[in-house]
Amino acid sequence: MKDMLEIRWHGRGGQGAKTASQFLAESALELGKSIQAFPEYGPERAGAPIRTYTRISDHPISIHSPVTTPDFVVVIDPTLLESVNAAEGLSDKGVLVVNTTEDVSAIRRKANFTKGKVAVCDATKISLEILGIPMPNTPMLGALLKVEQIVSIEALANNVRKKFIKKIGEEKTEANVKAIKRAFEETKIG
């Protein structure tokens, strides 16, 4: 039994995978957890596939290597399912959380992930409708929290507010919070 929660995020450069991994970690830190959030830096450029990681534990985290056996994998960009093995390292207790227009069984086939659960959420549509731009990273946080109440939606929303308000203003920040909450509602798990 692992005493640490490990999450791997798949996104493309510019989609905010790093920000998402940090929001989650920082929300958990505020609840007194030990955390790590770190991206895998390759040749950085917009659109290139990137991975980021979050670790959350009740105990101090000493390991400093990338996550290889995640409890959850969050795929922020649906096209990545065709080029990366998103389900790699997921056990049958693991959950694959995907931003997609497709349903659970279609994603299960595409990702070749038959053992564990799959959660789907059309985060791009949500972000387009609420934020007006395709930034599925924050709604995917809502999707992940639907799968597992790692932190409460409110705790996450507070962290998003803390980090975003100075950067993008109150209106856009609240739109992000709204997107997270809607994604939480609309996520389907199977």
Added chain:
Amino acid sequence: MCEHLPREMHKNGKRIVETEVKMATQKLVPLTGDQAVAEAMRQIEPDVVAAYPITPQTEIVMNFSQFVADGKVQTELIPVESEHSAMSACVGSAAAGARTMTATSANGLALMWEIVYIAASTRLPIVMPVVNRALSGPINIHCDHSDTMGARDSGWLQVFSESAQEAYENTIVAIRIAEHKKILLPCMVCQDGFITSHAVEGIELFPDDKVKKFIGEYTIEHSLLDMDNPVTYGPIDLQDFYFEHKRQQAEAMKGALTIIPEVLAEFNKTFNRNHDLLEEYKLSDADIAIVATSSTAGTVKATIDELRKQGMKVGLLKPRFFRPFPKERFVKSLSNIKAIAVLDRSDSFSAQGGPWFSEIKAALYESKKQPLITNYIFGLGGRDIFPENIKKVYSDLEAIKKAGKVKSLVNYLGVRD
């Protein structure tokens, strides 16, 4: 799989959550290793910082520049046109008596090279966070220790940090060590590029006033700008006295071995810590042990916890200071270990292993017991090291212990053959 995560907040309602949040945020803040070091620099508030940005150190200079721009520190920030100029400006400022800092990585350190030696031989206590990165070529921006290991004979003190927290703390204590009247040597505070420099962790920042009180004021004994008592810095020094000055430098480094633990003891008392020249982890009853520094030491610790549950008597020795080299401490800690693997995140291209290995092996020559010892070069150019790699090393050590001999002295871990 996450039963331990807080669910009570849903039962207990919002108010409880908010109380928890308030209490927790006072303690730990989410920062990267670079940001943590920038915070240390803000608290230290040096008189002068002259620096040039280079990946993965950039965030240190970027964040510190912001502190200067926001008026949070009164530091004179000199944005220079190269690292050679950065270190040159530091030498001038430190000779004048200003508390002086800079920061760099890899090729930036390489470009400073000639002035790096001058800073040490002029006995200027400049503190320089170095975010370890592979030296070109081929071009690579990721972590290994080739940059600072190349500077191991430059006369600088060198301390390595396992985590962002340690990088923060080492930066603070380095000021006191470098400026100690009996040391007066510059100090590199190393942490692993990207692995800790760009990873967010929960950091405990000490109160500003406590840090300021601990480091105190710095007063130079012989200021370049003291016109009433004029001194000369950096003159030509030929056959007549160069050798004596180098000897003094060597003595200062030797003396640092006894003074550093004294300063660390004071740091430990002030901040409730347990820093030493090196750290033992589950070593006292270990049969086999790994020597590893920086972030890898953390990964080794996590692996040890796992292997100990299976009954394996495995341990870690994590050296913190490479300069000065705490020879006697290595002998004391390692003499009773049956088989040792030294992990080096750089190659010396000496055809006999990495720098840690060569020096530890030499130190153990003075030990009555001669433990079996082997070397692994790993992680060059940011190649990840996983618990599986560490387990392989321990399993090799088991075999070495059983066989009673080392078959292969220098090995390469996690590389395509």
